[in-house]
Amino acid sequence: MNEILVERGRYFDSVFLMRISRELEAIPGVRRAVVAMGTPANLAALESVGFRLTAAAGPQAGPSPGDASAGASPLAGPQAGLRPDDLVTALDAETPNAFAAAKQRLAELLTAGTDDGEKSEDRPATLDEALAVDAGANLALISVPGAYAAAEARRALRRGLHVMLFSDNVSVDDEILLKDEAAARGLLVMGPDCGTAILNGVPLGFANVVRRGSIGLVGASGTGIQEVSSLIDRWGGGISQAIGTGGRDLSERVGGRSTLAAVDLLAGDPETAVLVVVSKAPAKAVADCVLARLREAGKPAVVQFVGASPRAPEDQVLFADTLDAAARAACRLAGASVPREPGLSTLPQAHFQPELRRGLRPLRGLFCGGTLAQEAWAVLRQGGLEVRSNVAVDPALKVKAGAEVRGHIIWDLGDDAFTVGRPHPMIEPALRDDLVAAALGDPGVGIVLVDCVLGHGAHPDPAGSLGAAVVKGKVAGTQSVVIASITGTERDPQGYREQRRTLEAAGVLVLDSNALASRFVLELTKRVVGGAS
Secondary structure (H helix, E strand, O other): OEEEEEEOOOOOOHHHHHHHHHHHHOOOOEEEEEEEEOOHHHHHHHHHOOOOOOOOOHHHHOOOOOOOOOOEEOOOOHHHOOOOOOEEEEEEEOOHHHHHHHHHHHHHHHHHHHOOOOOHHHOOOOHHHHHHHOOOOOEEEEOOOHHHHHHHHHHHHHOOOEEEEOOOOOOHHHHHHHHHHHHHOOOOEEOOOOOEEEEOOEEEEOEOOOOEEEEEEEEOOHHHHHHHHHHHHHOOOOEEEEEEOOOOOOOOOOOOHHHHHHHHHHHOOOOOOEEEEEEOOOOHHHHHHHHHHHHHOOOOEEEEEOOOOOOOOEOOEEEOOOHHHHHHHHHHHOOOOOOOOOOHHHOOHHHHHHHHOOOOOOEEEEEOOHHHHHHHHHHHHHOOOOEEEOOOOOHHHEOOOOOOOOOEEEEEOOOHHHHOOOOOOOOOOHHHHHHHHHHHOOOOOOEEEEEEEOOEOOOOOHHHHHHHHHHHHHOOOOOOEEEEEEEOOOOOOOOHHHHHHHHHHOOOEEEOOHHHHHHHHHHHHHHHHOOOO
């Protein structure tokens, strides 16, 4: 039984709606709940998961009697003229009672989201109203449907504001125009699809709580910034600024516009002594431009392009082969005392000998963070293990999300193909954790490699969810090894040490970084192939 509800002109932030979707799906009898804005991409996603957006949709054509969502109206397909600022709720429930419970809870959650005790005059509805409240603001964080995002960003730039553009579904042409206008005005555009930044000590989007310091980060990768900044914090260093650029910034078309601008800003910042640039694999010509700009910056710099081949230092620019190597190098350049990296031989391999004697069974890498998944793939591939992935740099090993694959596989489960109608796994890890439990129940799987990302915006207890999945999977009787790393700090809302204890109590081996966890997987596979016992 499916039903679709529409509320005209009622806009909410996408992250808030993802959390509502998660809570509705936890109601007994609710098979699926998607609460989203009526953008073309979201409507197409609803159709792809079985919600028919046509007048002939039967029970889906509108709300049933007793609908608890004020203002709801029928959805009658594309001819209904849905706009990106219309709220769309799609419910799939087993019984009428489950429908009723979901609708009632939906109304409560939406009301709670707009009734937090503030007076209406304290909640600006437009940019002009916001600037009237705080004329000293110098940055606008924009999270509106993509169809409106470029116009809002342009409006902010023309009011003299830097822009963090959290929104996605912004065209490349609009991205280039926005970044060029920002450059002409001496401003910066971070994004679109920029999920992470730490500016003047304030975490924005998906970010961790780190100490202030002299290391400035620039990243076309959200979880790349999170991993490096968290490790720097853990090893005694600190962050001056962490500037996200959006995932397409180092593409050939965009040309590194925001990355180059951010490098210039940090080069002139007296609080920044060391520069770090991290990114998924960039276009070569753009990478060369970024390196040239770093050499001109006059400050020591570290570069980590995920999957890139190792190379010798150039002037003051060091090249790291992993995110943790980038963090270590930056800490040393900033004068922090970095602990020695633990040797793999010191790790508790003997604990896994019963599992290893069963032979080399396939690896399943199940990741919430896209850059962490790509780094794990790169470490394993460079170590000689043939691993397929939807984030593989090698086209011969790249597979589409959800494809049936034999052998070793790493999935970035934040890929759009996995998150259609569902929250991102960093917000709601159930999608990933269900796959972890299934992998542990599969006698054909030998090693499960996972990440656990903490910080603002992330699930309040990702280790608790993951640990429960591990326990559930191990009850099935398999002897798979579960290896994890945690991206986060002790000051994050979830608390690094508490999250680590939770995973270890569930039988997970937790290593200090994503790269170290990946290298340990290589060590285990070599011992199996070599016949070690």
